[in-house]
Amino acid sequence: MRHLVLALVLVLSAILSQARVAAGFEIEDERSFGPAGAPQLRLLSTTDIAILQPVITAWLQANPDSGLHYVMASSQEVYRAIAEDRAAFDVVISSAMDLQMKLANDGFARPLPAEAMASQPQWARWRDLLVAVAQEPVVLILADGALASPAEAPRTRRDLITLLRDNPDRFRGKVGSYDPAISGAGYLFVAQDARLSDTFWRLAEVMGRLDARLYCCSSDMINDLQAGRLLVGYNVLGSYAVAHGGKGFQIVELEDFTLTLLRTALIPQNAPDPDGAAAFLRFLLSAPGQDLISEGAGLPSVEEAAFERKPHLRPIRLDPGLLANLDDVTRQRFLDEWRAAMVQP
Amino acid sequence: MAVSLRVRLIWQLLALAAVLALGLYLAVRIGAERASEATLDAVLGAAAQGMAEEMRSEEGGVVIDVPPGTFSMLAAMGEERIFYRVDVGGMTVTGYGDLPLPAVPPTALAPVFYSVPFRDADVRVAAVARSIRLDGVATKALVLLGQTREGQDQIAERLGNRAAALGLAVFLVAIPLSLLVARGLTRPIDRLAEAVGRRGPRDLRPVRHPAPAELQPFVGALNTFIGRLRGTLSQTETFIAEAAHHIRTPLAVMRNDAELALRHSGEEMTRARLRGLIRSADDAARSAGQLLDHATVLYRADQAERAPLDLAQLTRAVADRLAPAAEMKDIDLRLTIEAPLPAEGDAVLVEAALRNIIDNAIKYSDADSLVEIIARAAGGKAEITVADRGRGLSGLTHDRLKRRFLRGANVGDVAGSGLGLTIVEEATTAMGGQFTLSPREGGGTCAILSLPLSLS
Structure with missing residues (x-):
């Protein structure tokens, strides 16, 4: 019996993995919402399902006859799914602005409903192809035990460099950040960091000297921090930090600049149900939708006032300048430099 | 009735205004397109040349800088899409390998510009060539930088529309204006017609009403016609007067003869006949006299002395x-x-x-x-x-x-x-x-x- 169950599980997992391979891109998670048999809107996203669940639930309550199939993948895989596999999805939401921009620039996106776009500020959309559904700061998180005294709390990158350099024993192996080589978002953040400030390279060197640990995703970083394996997490998505309740760590928005990521949505050119996708986006961009994202899901809504309240917030420019980051040669050269800084001989 | 002069004039003026509006639209549209294309080409060319100049050979290959700032700038106007391609030694090193190459290979001195359809868009591409030393060998490098020009099109269209609106405004102003002009132009004709119409039924004097030079041929023709009519009339009247006069004399002679005959005749029947003859002669003479009178009256009424x-x-x-x-x-x-x-x-x-x-x-x-x-x-x-x-x-x-x-x-x-x-x-x-x-x-x-x- 035990063997039988094991065999079944093996067969099932084989079928499942087969299905995943057939999709052509690697998916991390997927779930169906809504009544069984109902027509499903296919949503591809880099966001954890749990974070968008309140919005999806509200959407399904408003549209009881429809369902939604949520597929979660890493940003690179999301890009590959659309650009290479031409996978059939109705809405693509990704935090990797550069990859989303490349999809839109290269003609993989179809125009979004004009009236929904008109309400968005210029910096939160590109053409009528790409629109920001949430904005979130890219933050520094510090475990409760990271600081010897509150006075040590870093306010700028320069402060952070000093803190790390002055306490190598405390922070060795306890600093975490994205691995830009495997994470699209991580690459975007460091490329923007490098574009905005020279202190980034010094920070990279310091982190390299402290044997920084590299992660694929914000949530892993936060989990390790909460588990005590990390003291400092650099370039963590603010929404994930907030979603984890801030238990056992504090969130710091560095005051020299804090990148603000726009989580952008597009409707692929080959969307099976573009009208349903437009309706879903309209809901996401509406005031109740934005409130749900902001309060329920913990993702800050797209809000111009935030930049006036917090002058250190720098929105990442949503324009084809992002394409330069993705250039293979440039990217390779950047990663080489980054590795040279991180990996100390 | 043929189309009124005024209506014809209005239509012609309106047609002229419409042609003007269209011409203005096209001129501005084409002008704006040319001007903005020249400007944008210059910027695009400079960006491509910048990219080409930044290329350098390093150990292990070519270093290429794809500048995000430049891309942002090129895309700024109208949120354009950006495409690029860098070839070294005939191999695509980075960018969009399927971006079409120029028909004429560019020289190192000046970029070549061309428009190609690419990924559902019309893309304007600047191509720059340069030579780069790779492993001790001079290798030809090619930089293509392309952008869509939708913002430019929109601006040109906006300018064109504005010009057309201006033309249309001219057109609209032209309507009352042309009405006014038409009325002004036809007023002398109305006045002349009124002056001629006011004349008495027997007034055959030549028209002396002041008329613009353009109407002089008409007035001249009218006067010639009046002259001819007058000539014919007076001829007829003169003829009648002459005829009456010529009839009267023989009538008088006839009457005298009849009277003489009456005096000398004794036969009652003949006398009665002669008396009738005399009465008829009297009647004829009277009628002739009246005809003469009538002709005289008509003639003198014209002269009105x-x-x-x-x-x-x-x-x-x-x-x-x-x-x-x-x-x-x-x-x-x-x-x-x-x-x-x-x-x-x-x-x-x-x-x-x-x-x-x-x-x-x-x-x-x-x-x-x-x-x-x-x-x-x-x-x-x-x-x-x-x-x-x-x-x-x-x-x-x-x-x-x-x-x-x-x-x-x-x-x-x-x-x-x-x-x-x-x-x-x-x-x-x-x-x-x-x-x-x-x-x-x-x-x-x-x-x-x-x-x-x-x-x-």
């Missing part, structure tokens, strides 16, 4: 001249004449009018009756009334009786041409006077001729 005259004297003279005819029928002509009655006019016309009135009164009165002739001043006018106890108007209106060759129903045996009252009417009108014919109380007819008195 005015001279001072005394109507009292004139009336008396005419009455005196007709006294023998009255006496023959034992009719008493009773004259009541105020003197003097100074007026201005053509004595011949007035005389003809008076002669015909009094003659009519005598002609249609019974023997042994009374014809009263009263001439007096009344309200600034001289009023000459001739009243008889004759057979009256037999119900015919004055207006009908005045027609040429039309006679009353009760003329009976009385000879006449039907021209008498016509002569009176035309002469009176030419003198600026009035003539009325009405039944007289107690039987008979009352004819009133009134002419303006001269002021002096």
